[in-house]
Amino acid sequence: MTEQRGEHIVRAFDAELQELEQTIVRMGGMAEASLEKAVDALARRNSTVAAEVVQNDREVDLLEQQISERAVQTLALRQPMAADLREVVAALRISGELERIGDYAANIAKRSMALNQLPPMRPAHSIPRMAKLVQGNIKRVLDAYVARDAALASHVWESDEEIDETYTSLFRETLTYMMEDPRNITPCTHLLFIAKNIERIGDHATNVAELVYFLVKGERLEGGRPKGDTSSYAVVEPTDDHGGDAS
């Protein structure tokens, strides 16, 4: 009888863990879709789609609240140990990272609404390519989470460097474009922040990769974090023939 009851509790706990995992996957899918839609709204200059992304961020936030409440409830009721405890703590943290991804996607959408009031800018064409890299990482890190695949998590972690490099080159291109014509400054500033948001989303996907690795292996990913974004140190000088042309 006691054993049966014990089994029953174990099964209920497994079901709770599974539900946490499913909610995280759903939340991750929503965050990734928000990024895709926000970048699409930018590329196609569609403010209606952008407004939808801003609106939907509320749902991502609610899912985080839900995961967080469930996780704390599970800690209190089941008092899990070792690997089970890691599962619940990982769920709590991963949902925090995904919530930030949703926030950044919503900010991209807001800025694309501002951009739609202004003439199209050439550097905007590089945004979707950068976003695709990041989306790929979000997708793969969620797969790594579901499959408890530390190697895949580690792969995502390493590939953040390419995203950072893409950002740094976009940063320089956009600054040069701003120097060509003062009318480019406002739209290009929004593009700079959009690119930075995408780079940050990449960082959050990397954080999730670290959490998944720790969840599976019980130890931290080794070595310094790859860091390709050198734009914080960047100095871009205007050339002599870029005197600006506001006329």
Add this chain to the structure above:
Amino acid sequence: MTEQRGEHIVRAFDAELQELEQTIVRMGGMAEASLEKAVDALARRNSTVAAEVVQNDREVDLLEQQISERAVQTLALRQPMAADLREVVAALRISGELERIGDYAANIAKRSMALNQLPPMRPAHSIPRMAKLVQGNIKRVLDAYVARDAALASHVWESDEEIDETYTSLFRETLTYMMEDPRNITPCTHLLFIAKNIERIGDHATNVAELVYFLVKGERLEGGRPKGDTSSYAVVEPTDDHGGDAS
């Protein structure tokens, strides 16, 4: 005998909670000091101080790891319930927020190193004032945490709006300055990102305020989050007489 043992366990648990709290306060103090030093490095154009801030961020990160490991250990060993569980989960989350604050401070320091290679920019003077507001909020939210003061936490939460408004006006001022002279574009871009970093630090202090409120009250802060940063929607147009002057 059993009671004594129970008391002993309780005391050990209280000591662990106290240690967690002290480590968080230490970490918060370091993060706040990093912001202060980074802004000082900017104002005084001192790259040595800036390099120290970048260097010290590693210590803030290590404290977060330490808190996170201790918190998970405490969850496993003590299996706390209700209010005690909230304490441990709050420690886990607050340390995550403080780690982000440290990261943003380090990024401000990196950018001030880039700025030191360039001529001084007028909008840089508005940065320390904005940073002071944010520092005040970090200080008060740590006080609120130590005193378990929900009213003070709620006050910090509300005053984030002033920071956002300061940021939005700094954003517009900086854009106008960029339009005046293409040589201002690179330094002003770094200033824009610095201001944005400070605004984000303010957001993280607000997140801590929410966590402290929940820790004390067991319920969420009510009402929509105050949101004064409207710069994502901002469109700043160059005036006719700002034709740029690169000569």
